[in-house]
Amino acid sequence: MTHEAPLLTVKEVSTRFRTKRGRLRAVEQVCLQIEAGETLGLVGESGSGKSVLGQTIMGLVSHGGNTTVTGQVLFEGHDMQTLTRKEQQQLWGNDIAMVFQDPMSALNPFKKIGTHITESLRAHLGLDKARARERAIELLRKVRIPEPTRRIDQYPHELSGGMRQRVVIAMALACDPKLIIADEPPPPSM
Ligand SMILES: Nc1ncnc2c1ncn2[C@@H]1O[C@H](COP(=O)(O)OP(=O)(O)OP(=O)(O)O)[C@@H](O)[C@H]1O
Numbered sequence: 001m002t003h004e005a006p007l008l009t010v011k012e013v014s015t016r017f018r019t020k021r022g023r024l025r026a027v028e029q030v031c032l033q034i035e036a037g038e039t040l041g042l043v044g045e046s047g048s049g050k051s052v053l054g055q056t057i058m059g060l061v062s063h064g065g066n067t068t069v070t071g072q073v074l075f076e077g078h079d080m081q082t083l084t085r086k087e088q089q090q091l092w093g094n095d096i097a098m099v100f101q102d103p104m105s106a107l108n109p110f111k112k113i114g115t116h117i118t119e120s121l122r123a124h125l126g127l128d129k130a131r132a133r134e135r136a137i138e139l140l141r142k143v144r145i146p147e148p149t150r151r152i153d154q155y156p157h158e159l160s161g162g163m164r165q166r167v168v169i170a171m172a173l174a175c176d177p178k179l180i181i182a183d184e185p186p187p188p189s190m
C-alpha cells in the first residue's frame with residue numbers, strides 16, 4: 001500500500017546563532033508533522049524560538065556565517081534543502097506562505113496595499129492587472145478590511161496596526177497555499 005507523504009515533516013531541526021556572547025540555541029531538535037488540512041498550534045514564551053522555527057521551515061534563515069541549521073524539513077516528502085533558489089521561490093507563496101509577526105517589516109512603506117497583493121497574484125497565477133486587482137479587493141474583503149476599494153490604494157502607514165496585520169494575512173492567502181505558517185494568528189473572527 002502506498003502512503004502519501006505528510007504535507008510537512010520537520011525532523012530534528014536545530015537553529016543556532018553565533019553571537020558576541022556565545023552560541024545561542026534558538027531552536028533545538030524540533031520534530032513535528034502536519035497533514036494536509038490539519039492545524040497545528042505552537043505555544044511558547046517570548047524568545048523561545050517560535051519565529052526562528054517558522055523562518056527555518058520557510059528556508060529564510062541563511063545557512064553559513066553565524067547561523068547553523070541542522071536536521072531536515074520535508075515538504076510533501078521533498079527535502080527543502082535540496083531545492084535551488086528558483087525552486088524555493090516557486091514554493092513560496094504558491095505552496096507555502098508565511099504570515100510574518102511584524103507587519104511593518106513585511107510591508108514596503110513605498111508600495112500601495114494593492115501592489116503588495118497583486119504582485120504575487122500576477123507572478124504566481126499569471127493574472128492580468130484588472131483581474132489581479134479584483135482578486136486583491138476580494139482578499140481584503142475576506143480578511144474583513146472595511147472599504148477595500150479605498151484601502152487598496154493606500155500606503156501601509158495609512159492603515160491601523162490591525163488592518164496592516166490583516167493585509168499580511170491577505171498576502172499569505174493570495175495564491176491559496178497548501179501550508180500557511182502564521183507567526184501571528186488570525187483574529188478569531190476570521
Ligand atoms: N538573526 C538572529 N541572530 C541572533 N539571534 C537571533 C536571531 N533571530 C532570533 N534570535 C534569537 O533567537 C531567540 C528566539 O527568537 P524568536 O524570535 O524565535 O522568539 P519567539 O518565540 O518568536 O518570541 P515572541 O513570542 O516574542 O515572538 C531569541 O533569543 C532571539 O533573540
Ligand SMILES: [Mg+2]
Pocket residue numbers: 050051052101183
Ligand atoms: Mg516570534
